[in-house]
Amino acid sequence: MSQPEFEPRRFRSTVPYYARFRLHYPPELIARVIALADMGPGDRVLDLGCGPGLLAIRFAEAGMRVTGIDPEPDMLEAAGKAAREARVDIDFRQGSSFDLPADLDRQHLVTMGRSFHWMDRSETLKVLDRLLLPGGAIALFEDEHPPTAENFWLRKLAEVGKNYGMQDAGHQAALVKGEYRTHVSYLFDSAFSHFERVGVYVRRPITADEIVGRAFSLSMLSRERLGERADQFEKDLRAALAALSPDGRFKEIAELAAIVAKRP
Secondary structure (H helix, E strand, O other): OOOOOOOOOOOHHHHHHHHHHOOOOOHHHHHHHHHHOOOOOOOEEEEEOOOOOHHHHHHHHOOOEEEEEEOOHHHHHHHHHHHHHHOOOEEEEEOOOOOOOOOOOOEEEEEEEOOHHHOOHHHHHHHHHHHEEEEEEEEEEEEEOOOOHHHHHHHHHHHHHHOOOOOOOHHHHHHHHOOOOOHHHHHHOOOOOEEEEEEEEEEEEEEHHHHHHHHHOOHHHOHHHHHHHHHHHHHHHHHHHHHHOOOOEEEEEEEEEEEEEEOO
16 A cells, blocks of 8 residues: 655644644653653653644653654644743754654654654654664554444544545545555564553543534645635534534543554
């Protein structure tokens, strides 16, 4: 299966929605990853595809020296603002897995939050093998929603989104065709073939407004990608959600997780 085409500004119009409506990673999950990676204060962390800094800030708060890299300048601006508000010092730089800055120090940990599937995963793992210190690790962060009644609103989002091309982009299209290789599949074929998964479950209230915001944080449903259809998509999604809950109130159950991979 070919990798998704690299679009440096894929997430440009999602910036106002991403940090506000995506699930944030709980501190206890960060602590578990730090323990698995055998890290101490001052160790270097590279957050690759850092977006608005959700992971980078967490690791900086835990005492790590963090560099965040993202191809989208608007994301980096949002990340820098969030870091200043959190009073942590992070070195944010523009770049990607395809063009890492040449002057990077070797790292103890490289993190990726919901970004690895947009990369050439096989080549990225080869690059990271050269970048990581002996004993270094990779942490691939993700969120999973179990098929429980509380999460039925997700099915409605998928049903409406399908009419607007939600399944046409990158890994989503490969999933539909049965061609998608999981991150684990690529890790087994890489230098980082020793790994385990850790996770933390959360349950939280979520409103129809937040679900709409979550949808617009997705690159395949971004306002830029939908263009003139964006307002109609929002109208259709709100109608589907109102049929489930007239007061616009829902529950969300999710697992925030990380696959921590090392060399054998």
